[in-house]
Amino acid sequence: MTMTPEQAQWFSGLAERIVTNVESVLLGKSYVVRLGLTAMLSEGHLLLEDVPGTGKTSLARALAESIRGTTQRVQFTPDLLPGDITGITVYDQRSGEFSFHPGPVFATVVLADEINRASPKTQSALLEVMEEGHVTIDGTTHPVDAPFLVIATQNPIEQAGTYRLPEAQLDRFLIRTAIGYPDHASTVRILAGASGPRATVLEPVIDLDTVRTMIDAARTVHVDPVIGDYVARLVEATRAHADVRLGASVRGALALVRCAKTFAALDGRHYVIPDDVKSLAEPVLAHRLVLDPEAEFDGVTQASVIAQVVVETAPPSDRVAV
Known part of the structure; x- marks a missing residue:
């Protein structure tokens, strides 16, 4: 079943409220918020x-x-144990x-602060539940509820005493980005108290059942074969680039398509266009x-390679079928 235009508008309206x-x-961080929401609704x-x-x-x-x-x-530290993250039996x-x-x-949302400060064993415990959606303690499997976002x-500045995430583990993250400092106008608003007290609790705009429905709906966004061909050519171009030792994997290509589907629905469309792929190429592929x-x-840099690949890879010229 393919998403209808009416469903796309419904999806976009709820996403805009979030x-x-x-x-x-x-x-002043709309793009980053949209990327975070894209990761959640794409189950990444x-x-x-x-x-x-x-x-x-x-x-x-x-x-x-x-x-x-x-x-x-x-807060990840060198002495953090896997059980401190997954739980224990008593x-x-x-x-x-x-x-x-x-x-x-x-x-629902787990913030793993400074993940590279924990030992590889502890990092692996978190990455396992990210991939599998459950933890196994003493032979018993305990699933995490959906939605689940890490x-x-x-x-990037302090590297002393850290354990760098291996490339195979970086590949498990659907999207990599940075929030960055706010612009001048947003900084002035923050200083003026426009964001409210630090302890302010936001009122929910939707519930978890609706989020699960949105996740299912995002999978039904139409992807024309020419878009699939475009993604494949982008990924192949990263592998052939002179400055790249290891290009994006098939998992990376699948991730780009998944994110493009959700990104299109966020924009109120029931089909993916080349601009969706271009907008997501760096946050989805660069860290891979x-x-x-x-x-x-x-x-x-990885970002400069992706930017060059996007410029040099011609987008599809055929009309996208919907």
Whole structure:
């Protein structure tokens, strides 16, 4: 079943309410909020590489509150254990049975702050539940509820005492972006108290059942074969680029299509256009590239490679069938 124009308008209207609600806390960051919402509605996860104090915690809390969900924040440290994230089983002497005490991953939105400061074993525990949607403790499987969004953060400035995420683990994140500092006008509004007190709790605009319906609806957005061909050519171009040692995987191509479907619905369309793919190419594909060391030394970045590939890869010229 393909999404209808009426369903696309319904989807876009609800999404706009969420974005507007979150923007009342995170001023001037509509694109980032839309990316976060795209990750959630595409059943993926978000990686934020940004300096402290840009609103990462506010984004996670505001998203959860806007959909009547729960949120948990985990500060990753070198001594953090996998059980501190997933939960543990505890023996109850009165009943003589083991009971499961769920960890912070059992929330709608989980903020994994400075994920690269934890040991690889602890990182893997989080990445496993991100991929599988459940945790297994002492042989018992405990599923997490949908929607489930992990917003992981990394500080690109401080690298001392960190454990860099391997490329295979970076590939598990659907989208990577940065919030960045607000512009001058937004900064003035923040200083004037336009965002309200720090303890302000946002009123939800939709509920979790509606979010689940939106997730199902996003899968039905039409993708013309020429769009699939365009995505394939973009991914192949990353692999053939002279400055790239390892290009985007098939998982990356699938991720780009999934995100483009949701992004189109956010814009009120029931079909994907090339501009959806162009807008998402960098946040979806850039972190999946491994650059040649000499190219990195010369100042080449993953973002610049994607920008070049998008410019050099011709978009489809045929009319998209709907």
